[in-house]
Amino acid sequence: MSIAAKARARAAAAFPTDPTLPANLRRNAPLVPTDTAAGRSLAAVIAILTFLAGLCAGAAEMVATNAAQWQSSVAQEVTIQVRPGPGRDVDADVAKAEAIAKQEPGVARTRIFSKSESERLLEPWLGSGLDLSDLPVPRLIALRMSGDRVDLGSLRTKLVAALPGVASLDDHALWLQRLSTAASAFVGAGIGLVVLVLVATGLAVTFATRGAMAGNKEVVDVLHFVGAGDDYIARAFQARFFGLGLRGGGIGAACAILAFVIAGLVTGSASSGPAGQEIEALFGAFHIGWRGFFSIALIGGIASLVTGAVSRLTVRRYLG
Amino acid sequence: MKSLLPGAERPVVQFEHVGMRYGLGPEVLSDVSFRIAPHSFQFLTGPSGAGKTTLLRLILLSVRPTRGTVAIFGEEVSGISSEKLTLLRRRMGVVFQDFRLLDHLTTYENVALPLRVQGRSESGYRGEVVELLRWVGLGERMHALPPLLSGGEKQRAAIARALIARPDLLLADEPTGNVDPALGRRLLRLFLELNKLGTSVIIATHDFGIMDAVNARRMVLNAGRLRIEE
DSSP: OOHHHHHHHHHHHHSOOOTTSOTTOOOOOOSSOOSSHHHHHHHHHHHHHHHHHHHHHHHHHHHHHHHHHHHHHHHTEEEEEEOOOTTOOHHHHHHHHHHHHHHSTTEEEEEEOOHHHHHHHTHHHHOSSOOOTTSOOOEEEEEEEOSSOOOHHHHHHHHHHHSTTTEEEEOOHHHHHHHHHHHHHHHHHHHHHHHHHHHHHHHHHHHHHHHHHHHTHHHHHHHHHTTOOHHHHHHHHHHHHHHHHHHHHHHHHHHHHHHHHHHHHHHHHHTTSHHHHHHHHHHOOSOOHHHHHHHHHHHHHHHHHHHHHHHHHHHHHHHO | OOOSSTTTTOOSEEEEEEEEESTTSOEEEEEEEEEEOTTOEEEEEOSTTSSHHHHHHHHTTSSOOSEEEEEETTEEOTTOOHHHHHHHHTTEEEEOTTOOOOTTSOHHHHHHHHHHHTTOOHHHHHHHHHHHHHHTTOTTOTTOOGGGSOHHHHHHHHHHHHHTTOOSEEEEESTTTTSOHHHHHHHHHHHHHHHHTTOEEEEEOOOHHHHHHSOOEEEEEETTEEEEEO
């Protein structure tokens, strides 16, 4: 006998079919009515809350990713500032500072900003067309790091020793710290909002479950009379609310993911223009990556689980 | 022949000086004492408002007595755990006067409910449910939802639901109230068959035609007091 024939025989033995029994007879409908106006409203509330939580999580993920990118690109570059002083040859000082920097392991590339380039950097503040030749404009040397750990302390000490009061090293640590603090605060606020939204979901489900219990008092009574225990009834309500939570959470999470995908496509197509480039420079790339999409889907799943668990607890308390 | 097993012939239901009042209202049942023997068949009768439904609710353990003691299947029910309560209810079948079918479930699903809540698989009880539905004349209506059933069909579905798990005790509140006399007699025969198979039966009814058709004990309630006519 073939494997398929054996499987068919086993299935026939396990589920004997009555030839006179209607094939389309509904046999195991949910014990608690699901497709009610209250159920649809609750699913809509859960969908909206999940959508908002998904937006918060996606935004937090985007900020965290962009902040990490900014930090890594900024941290790869440090600047030496050489100030002109009375009786000093600033070009010689710049050359000396560059030579010290080049000897330092981990410095991949150096680039001296010429006098005119340094003056141009002041244009946003002082305006163009001014003669700055009399002003003691500091000269800058941009150092590109190779990625290995560079001992910036040693480089700073050498610069101060060779050019005291003239050269200083700016590793952007303060700016990086502020950026990191701001990003962490934003991510923390995002996580807090997600938690708040999940708590709100739990409260909404508590009230909805109480309403459903009151509305289905007769169902509960009948289930008791036919021999269903409290735990069985609680499971029936949990299944019903988990289903609603899954529907609401799924719709909300899908909408949030769709919103980020559309926003990413829109900003991606707009980034070819100057305005788009400005926006991208300011806010970073508008995409949340697989981790962001996974977080949003996870929120949808958690909202469903919260819905099921809270409804079960509420029913147990109601019956107890 | 008397059973040699200890406790085998314990009464299915035993009331001792039971009194019952709702809130601060008057006593609905006063000093009610009786025993329902295993395999027995009896009618519970009396005028409307005499306390029949309250007495059935006490047996079903949906209310507790204000005074006196109630024992079901030998288990004194004051302070009973919810798990034991569930097990006791699984040994009872009940037909409500207002049927209490679940409107969102089909007739088949309603009748199968007592077996489903026991955790049995649908394929395991399908044949029994269909057979019983056909026996009570609902073979063609197993798809239908209760709001689409006539009063008589609802009653038959409620009776089938009470019988499907072959209970040790059957309580029926006016089970023939909405059916024609011929079907009423047929349903009575079904209750008698069930009784012969060992189920104790209590039928609450006003229908003297049904009561006169069977030589059975009558429990007559009047103004909350019980009189037994053997």
